[in-house]
Amino acid sequence: MDALAFDLKKIATSDRTGSRQTQADRARMSQAMARDLRNMGFRLPSARSLKPKHIERLVKNWQKNNLSAGVIKNRMATLRWWAKSINKASVVHRSNNAYGIERRSASATNKAQRLNLDKVAKLPCRRMQLAVRMAAAFGLRVEEALKFQPRLADKGDKIALKPSWTKGGRYREIPIFTERHRELLNEVHDAAGDGSLIPDDKIYIEHRKSFEYQTLKVGMSNLHGLRHNYAQWRYKSLTGKPCPKASGTPLKALTEAERLADRDARMTIAEELGHGRIDVTKAYLG
Numbered sequence: 001m002d003a004l005a006f007d008l009k010k011i012a013t014s015d016r017t018g019s020r021q022t023q024a025d026r027a028r029m030s031q032a033m034a035r036d037l038r039n040m041g042f043r044l045p046s047a048r049s050l051k052p053k054h055i056e057r058l059v060k061n062w063q064k065n066n067l068s069a070g071v072i073k074n075r076m077a078t079l080r081w082w083a084k085s086i087n088k089a090s091v092v093h094r095s096n097n098a099y100g101i102e103r104r105s106a107s108a109t110n111k112a113q114r115l116n117l118d119k120v121a122k123l124p125c126r127r128m129q130l131a132v133r134m135a136a137a138f139g140l141r142v143e144e145a146l147k148f149q150p151r152l153a154d155k156g157d158k159i160a161l162k163p164s165w166t167k168g169g170r171y172r173e174i175p176i177f178t179e180r181h182r183e184l185l186n187e188v189h190d191a192a193g194d195g196s197l198i199p200d201d202k203i204y205i206e207h208r209k210s211f212e213y214q215t216l217k218v219g220m221s222n223l224h225g226l227r228h229n230y231a232q233w234r235y236k237s238l239t240g241k242p243c244p245k246a247s248g249t250p251l252k253a254l255t256e257a258e259r260l261a262d263r264d265a266r267m268t269i270a271e272e273l274g275h276g277r278i279d280v281t282k283a284y285l286g
Contacts, residue, residue, distance in 0.1 A: 004044040005034035011047055011085050018169030020204065021143055029078040036061055048086045055079060055092055059099045069102045076101070110245045112232050112284075113225025122218040127197040128211050130188050134197070135223060137184055138174050139230030139273050141167060142223055146208060149196045150189045159185070166274050174272050177237075231269050231284035238265040245286030 001009070012027035037044060040057055044050070058079070062072050076096055083092045093099065115136040123129045131145040138159060140148070147165040157176055163169040176182060188197065198207045215223060235243040239261045242248035254262060266281040275281070 002034065002038055002043070003046060004037065004049070005031055007047040008034055008082070011082075015081075015085065017163070019143060019147075019164055019166055022167060022169060025074075026078050026081055029075055030082055033058060033075070033079070033082075047082065048088070050083060050086065050088060050091055052091050056099065059101065063100070072096075072101050108286075110228070110286075111222065111225050112228035112246065113222050114229055115226060116220070119218045119220050123214055125199070125214070126191050127199060128214060130184075130191055131197045131211065132215065132220070132223070132226075133184055134188065136226040136230065137181055139227045139234075141227070141274070142208065142211070143167070143204075144274075146198055146211065147196050147204065148188065148192075149194075150185060150192055151194050154185055154189070161274075168274070168276070170274050170276070172271060172274050227273060228284050231273060231281065234269050234272065235265050235285055238268060243285035245284070248286075251286075 008030040009027065012023065012030055015026070016023065018026075034044075036058060037054060040061065042054060042057075044054070058075075059072065062075065067075075073096060076092070076099075080089065080092050083089045115133065120129050120132050123132070131142070131148070134140055134148055135142065135145040140161075144161055144165050144167075148159075148161075153159045153161060155173075158173045159176065160173050161171065163171045166172065176185065191197070198204055202210075215221075232243050232246045236246075239258075241258075244250050249258070251259070251262065263278070266278050266285065269284070270276075270278050270281050273280075273284070
């Protein structure tokens with residue numbers, strides 16, 4: 001391990017912001033960047049030696065190796081974290097467009113998946129079953145559903161997700177809409193007690209691997225589709241109409257009043273899904 005890799009390891013270890021998965025991803029990607037820079041002939045004595053030329057070479061190297069735009073954007077997020085950690089945020093352009101990183105276009109395919117309770121019932125663990133149902137009911141990511149602690153999160157009329165459970169370490173709140181939601185939360189309280197939907201005798205990563213194996217085994221291969229379904233359900237409940245991706249009126253054909261309602265709905269949904277930008281909702285809603 002060279003000086004740069006060692007320095008980045010210290011920074012990553014001391015930074016506890018974000019979920020454990022986010023922390024692990026930052027540590028892994030920053031070490032990969034240190035190796036890439038070393039292989040390109042750069043010998044940085046410390047993390048503070050980062051300069052614009054290093055970023056440009058890294059991006060060109062990733063593009064040369066045909067990495068997808070999504071993968072490169074994730075690495076850019078880590079680069080920005082690195083620059084911010086050393087108080088040199090300005091060395092990284094705010095826009096990925098400055099580096100010629102193409103935008104990911106939203107797929108025209110509707111990826112929404114409704115919950116299949118017959119498949120859920122085949123899962124061998126009650127906590128796994130509840131985690132899938134929570135993901136469907138509140139649009140949670142898998143990590144958020146597994147780490148969900150009802151004693152801490154249940155606020156009566158809403159659930160509050162701790163930053164350590166969420167992607168990017170974003171605290172967020174999601175309203176409890178129906179009696180079915182309340183009944184589900186009561187079941188989660190009963191199963192988890194003072195803990196989470198991770199069994200007491202397992203750590204997160206161990207249980208997640210088991211969860212992923214078991215859900216695939218019963219034919220549940222697109223759990224992210226539950227978030228798409230949640231977003232589309234919320235859009236209809238907020239606007240009274242289906243979203244464009246669910247055969248609703250295309251954006252270009254909306255009236256001015258409908259456009260305002262559409263934007264308000266998207267802002268609400270973006271916040272409930274834990275995204276920082278409204279344009280991300282295009283992937284869910286069209």
